[in-house]
Structure formats: structure tokens, C-alpha cells
Amino acid sequence: MSPGEFDEALSLLIDDEISPGLFQRLRDHLVGSDEAQWQYLDYVETHAVLSLELGPHPLQSGASTVIPMGRILARQKRRALRLAVVAGAAAIFVAALVSTYIMLPEAPLARFKASSLAQFELTHDTPDGTGPGDGQELQIGSRLRLTRGSVRLDFRSGVEGIVRAPADLTLRREDLVDLRHGTAWFSVPGGASGFRVDTPEFLLTDLGTEFGVISNVRDPDEVHVFDGQVKVQNHRGIEEQVLLAAGDARVAETDGRWQTADLDPEAFFDSLPPDTPLPPYLYWSFDRDKGPGLPAGGTHPDRQRISASSVNGSLGTVAGKVGEAVSFDGLGAQLHTDWPGIAGGNPRTVAFWLKLPPAPAGDPGDKNYSFTLVHWGTFLRGGNTEWAVRATNEKYAADDLYTPGDTTRINLYLGSGWFNGSTEIADGEWHHIAVRYNGVTDARGAPVVAIFVDGRREQTSYISPRPPVPIDTEVGVAGARPLGVAISRSGRSAPFPGEIDELYIFDGKVEDGTIRDLFVPR
Numbered sequence: 001m002s003p004g005e006f007d008e009a010l011s012l013l014i015d016d017e018i019s020p021g022l023f024q025r026l027r028d029h030l031v032g033s034d035e036a037q038w039q040y041l042d043y044v045e046t047h048a049v050l051s052l053e054l055g056p057h058p059l060q061s062g063a064s065t066v067i068p069m070g071r072i073l074a075r076q077k078r079r080a081l082r083l084a085v086v087a088g089a090a091a092i093f094v095a096a097l098v099s100t101y102i103m104l105p106e107a108p109l110a111r112f113k114a115s116s117l118a119q120f121e122l123t124h125d126t127p128d129g130t131g132p133g134d135g136q137e138l139q140i141g142s143r144l145r146l147t148r149g150s151v152r153l154d155f156r157s158g159v160e161g162i163v164r165a166p167a168d169l170t171l172r173r174e175d176l177v178d179l180r181h182g183t184a185w186f187s188v189p190g191g192a193s194g195f196r197v198d199t200p201e202f203l204l205t206d207l208g209t210e211f212g213v214i215s216n217v218r219d220p221d222e223v224h225v226f227d228g229q230v231k232v233q234n235h236r237g238i239e240e241q242v243l244l245a246a247g248d249a250r251v252a253e254t255d256g257r258w259q260t261a262d263l264d265p266e267a268f269f270d271s272l273p274p275d276t277p278l279p280p281y282l283y284w285s286f287d288r289d290k291g292p293g294l295p296a297g298g299t300h301p302d303r304q305r306i307s308a309s310s311v312n313g314s315l316g317t318v319a320g321k322v323g324e325a326v327s328f329d330g331l332g333a334q335l336h337t338d339w340p341g342i343a344g345g346n347p348r349t350v351a352f353w354l355k356l357p358p359a360p361a362g363d364p365g366d367k368n369y370s371f372t373l374v375h376w377g378t379f380l381r382g383g384n385t386e387w388a389v390r391a392t393n394e395k396y397a398a399d400d401l402y403t404p405g406d407t408t409r410i411n412l413y414l415g416s417g418w419f420n421g422s423t424e425i426a427d428g429e430w431h432h433i434a435v436r437y438n439g440v441t442d443a444r445g446a447p448v449v450a451i452f453v454d455g456r457r458e459q460t461s462y463i464s465p466r467p468p469v470p471i472d473t474e475v476g477v478a479g480a481r482p483l484g485v486a487i488s489r490s491g492r493s494a495p496f497p498g499e500i501d502e503l504y505i506f507d508g509k510v511e512d513g514t515i516r517d518l519f520v521p522r
Contacts, residue, residue, distance in 0.1 A: 125170075149518075187270070236254060249262060339483045353500065385414075420460060430501075452512075
């Protein structure tokens with residue numbers, strides 16, 4: 001434990017705000033260091049002295065709270081004498097104090113912290129359904145259902161975990177978590193060896209290690225071991241039990257056996273995304289229970305005045321990636337709003353879930369398989385005056401011509417320049433899309449843009465038929481279109497036949513970690 005962390009841990013301990021994981025590290029540090037024990041005693045003594053001096057005196061309610069330095073020095077001398085007397089019992093005293101602290105009945109078995117955009121429901125298996133503490137604590141029978149984002153778990157035993165949505169877990173005992181589904185990473189210190197995770201398909205017993213578990217309804221459950229060893233027992237078929245070591249990954253087969261898999265560290269978080277302030281944002285969940293119409297949520301000051309409606313066709317609601325999604329009829333339906341969009345060269349981030357069917361059979365380079373997904377601004381003005389996130393199989397060249405391609409990928413069209421992604425997205429599966437503009441240009445004068453598909457940053461290419469120009473999105477002027485979804489830009493674009501869910505528009509740059517947090521694995 002570093003000196004800074006030690007000081008912080010002592011301060012949180014005195015204020016009774018220390019987390020179980022940090023308390024475990026403080027206890028281990030005190031037990032293993034005589035110097036730390038002396039520092040602890042000194043800290044507690046100084047805190048007691050200051051509390052007495054600064055506290056209200058029954059006979060001097062209006063007295064000054066300024067403590068003369070001479071009085072503090074005198075108390076320090078007396079404290080040094082007293083410390084010398086108890087020096088031989090310091091380790092025993094600390095151990096007893098720590099033991100007493102751990103045994104406090106109100107100490108939670110586990111605490112959790114949610115990421116910035118997380119959505120969750122916490123219930124407790126008690127007669128009144130209430131739980132311990134401040135609402136971010138788990139006891140035996142506590143159930144946490146996570147629909148968006150991620151949470152960090154800190155167990156009293158020192159076990160740490162990061163769980164990604166969608167997830168449903170219940171704390172059965174301090175050393176047993178029931179993971180009905182979800183993607184979870186755990187780090188188990190040596191003193192907590194024996195920690196177990198139970199999924200519908202296997203029981204994992206930790207042997208002091210770091211591991212990840214993936215459990216979902218559609219696919220077999222998986223285990224990935226990053227350090228140490230685990231033991232896994234299949235619940236089905238022959239109920240085969242195997243011992244796995246660092247670098248091993250297995251998939252639970254239906255007959256009880258285990259199939260070897262590739263270790264996938266990127267499927268898991270080993271920490272929460274940085275707790276940085278989010279820029280103002282608009283958010284559409286497209287869930288029917290959010291009220292009539294399509295009201296915007298989020299934190300953007302414009303959210304309450306925005307109206308949205310469908311034109312040129314009907315918008316349906318289907319099962320989405322999170323809750324429900326908006327479905328377009330493929331016959332020309334569009335979603336229009338009256339929000340003008342983000343103007344000029346201001347930074348921005350657009351993120352959403354997309355489900356797009358494959359291109360029609362026949363010519364794989366059908367140039368009509370091209371769709372505008374999210375759009376605002378003006379077009380055909382000779383500059384980068386529009387913002388259009390598109391899905392297209394057109395291969396744009398520097399001469400402003402396009403040729404058929406065999407991959408449908410994300411494309412950001414700006415007016416006089418465009419960025420192309422690389423991942424196939426028209427496969428009938430849900431993909432998380434994020435496009436970010438930082439508000440700056442690079443050494444060539446090209447805008448700094450990043451495209452993410454399923455939480456991973458794309459290899460992108462930037463094409464401009466003329467020397468690069470900055471982004472200058474036009475809003476609120478003649479010919480400018482407000483925010484639209486599935487809006488055809490030109491006659492080349494066919495009506496959009498896909499589905500969109502969880503649309504976020506951030507009025508600023510969003511960090512990579514938050515974009516990954518918006519991606520719901522599997």
C-alpha cells in the first residue's frame with residue numbers, strides 16, 4: 001500500500017466511509033508493518049486530540065475553535081510518552097481493533113458502484129424488501145439486475161468484481177454469487193480463496209485468481225482464466241469437473257463436457273470507466289413505457305422542448321438490445337425531430353444500436369444498399385456543412401465517385417469529406433455504433449474522428465476530394481435539416497429496413513471507456 005493510499009484509508013476509516021476492499025488492504029498492511037501500526041496509533045491520537053479541542057465545551061459554547069500551537073506541541077509530547085508505554089502491545093491492539101471492526105453487524109457483505117450511464121434495479125429477499133445501508137450495499141438475498149452500463153462490486157472479503165449489462169445476479173452467501181446471466185470479471189485475493197460463481201450451466205470455484213464468466217440465454221456459458229486456477233463443474237450431462245489455469249478458456253457443452261475457447265480479455269472490464277463528467281446529452285430509449293410519442297431523455301437543456309414524429313410510413317416497436325427498439329418498415333418511414341443539432345465545429349458523439357439485414361441476394365455490390373442513420377445540417381453546399389452517420393456498401397474515392405463494394409460498413413459523411421469504417425454491420429445482428437468528433441483537426445487539416453463498432457475502435461480511412469476543410473455543420477439556416485433518423489440523403493439511398501435502439505447524442509467528446517460501457521456484450 002502506497003503512502004498516499006495509506007493516508008486516505010486511515011481518513012476514510014476514521015470517518016466510517018471505508019469500502020470493504022480498501023479496508024481489507026489496510027488490515028493486511030497494518031498486520032505486516034510495525035511502522036504502519038505506529039502511524040495508525042499516531043493518527044488516531046491526533047484525531048482524538050483535535051476532536052476534543054474543536055468539539056463544543058459545555059461551559060464555553062461560544063469559545064474560539066483556534067488551537068494554540070503550544071498546546072498541540074505539549075499534547076504531542078504527552079502522547080509520545082504514552083505511546084512508549086503501549087509500544088509492546090501495539091500489534092495486539094491493532095489486530096483486536098481490526099477484528100472488532102470487521103465483526104460489526106452493520107458492515108455490508110458487499111458494496112457496489114455504478115458507472116455514469118448505468119441503469120439497474122436492486123431488490124432484497126426480506127419481508128419488507130428493504131436492504132442494508134445506503135442503497136448501494138448487498139446482503140444475503142440481494143438481487144441486482146443491470147440493464148445498461150456496468151457496476152463494480154467490493155466484497156468484505158476483499159474480492160473485487162466488474163459486471164457488465166445485461167446482467168442478473170444474486171448474492172447467496174459472502175462467498176457465493178448466483179449469476180443468472182451477464183458478463184463478469186472477478187479478482188480474488190489469497191485470503192478469499194474458495195469464492196464461487198454459479199451460472200445456469202456450471203459452478204466455478206476460485207482457487208485464488210483472476211477470471212471472467214460469460215452467461216447468456218442464447219449461447220453456452222463461458223469461463224476465462226487470467227491468473228491462478230479455478231475449478232469448474234458442469235451442471236449438465238455427465239457433469240464433468242475440470243481444473244483450469246491462467247490462459248485457459250472453456251465453453252460448457254450440453255453433454256456436460258467442456259470445449260476449448262480462445263481467451264478474450266477484451267470481453268471484460270477490470271475497472272469501471274473513468275468517472276469523468278459526461279457532456280450534456282439527448283437520449284431516446286424507444287421503449288413504449290416511456291410515454292406517448294418519442295420524448296427525449298438525458299441531461300441536455302433542450303430535451304424537454306423537442307418533439308419527434310414519424311413521416312412517410314409507420315414506426316413499429318420490437319424487442320431491442322435493451323428493452324424495446326424502433327423498427328422501420330423499409331418503405332420510406334423516417335423519424336423527424338425539430339432539434340437543429342450541434343453546430344459548427346463543436347465536438348460531438350453519436351451512439352446507438354443498429355440491426356440491419358444483409359444486402360439482397362444477387363449483386364453483392366448493389367449500390368442502392370446505402371442508408372442515412374442519423375443526420376442534421378445542410379448538404380450540397382461545397383463544405384463540411386452536414387453531419388450524416390450512414391451505413392453503406394459504396395466505396396468512395398477521392399474523385400467524389402463511388403463504386404460498388406461487398407462490405408456494408410459505417411460511414412460518416414460531412415459534405416466534402418468522409419470517413420469509412422471497416423467492419424461488416426449488415427448481418428442481421430445487433431451492433432453498437434459510436435461516432436466521435438473531437439472538435440480539432442490533425443496536422444493535415446483533417447477532422448479528428450473516431451468510429452467504434454461493438455466497443456472497438458475501427459481502422460478508418462479519411463477521403464476528401466479537395467484539400468481537407470474543418471467541420472462546420474450548419475444549423476438553423478435556410479435549407480438546414482434538423483435531427484432525423486433514417487433520413488434519405490439522396491436518390492441513391494433506399495428506404496431504411498432496419499432497427500435502431502438506445503440513441504445517444506452527446507454535446508461533446510465522450511471517452512473510449514464510456515463508449516465501451518454503452519456496448520452491451522453478447
